[in-house]
Amino acid sequence: MDEEIQVLQSIFLDDLTINQVNDRTIITITIYSHGEENEIDLDKRLLCITFIAELPATYPEHSSPKITLCQSRGLTDEQLTELNELIQSCLELNTGSCVLYECIESITNCQLKLVQYV
Numbered sequence: 242m243d244e245e246i247q248v249l250q251s252i253f254l255d256d257l258t259i260n261q262v263n264d265r266t267i268i269t270i271t272i273y274s275h276g277e278e279n280e281i282d283l284d285k286r287l288l289c290i291t292f293i294a295e296l297p298a299t300y301p302e303h304s305s306p307k308i309t310l311c312q313s314r315g316l317t318d319e320q321l322t323e324l325n326e327l328i329q330s331c332l333e334l335n336t337g338s339c340v341l342y343e344c345i346e347s348i349t350n351c352q353l354k355l356v357q358y359v
Contacts, residue, residue: 242266242300245339264298268341272348274315288315290324290348294341301339305332308344324348 249268250257256271274288291312297304308328313321331344 242296242339245301245341249341249345266296268292268294268296270294270345272345274349289313290316290321292345292348294344302337305336306341308332310348324351327351 260267270292293309295307
């Protein structure tokens with residue numbers, strides 16, 4: 242798990258925070274779409290979502306993280322539901338292994354498809 246967190250820190254830099262609460266590690270990452278609309282003004286990015294992963298002490302060997310998506314900007318409720326379903330599928334397919342990067346990558350790829358509808 243430590244290596245996975247270090248990799249995420251190197252990728253997301255200031256968009257990632259880590260908190261320790263009891264026996265859980267909570268990782269919060271703000272994920273922005275990589276579409277051209279975000280290059281205009283970084284403070285006015287159209288699509289973003291906050292990814293919160295609660296990692297139990299037994300992650301990844303014996304339990305999956307609890308992942309919550311919130312504070313989305315530029316996404317409809319239906320699109321947010323689609324992303325949540327994508328996350329659940331990713332968790333099920335990767336049970337017993339480090340899965341955070343795969344989940345984030347799935348969200349990013351889906352956001353790229355959603356950009357065309359904004």
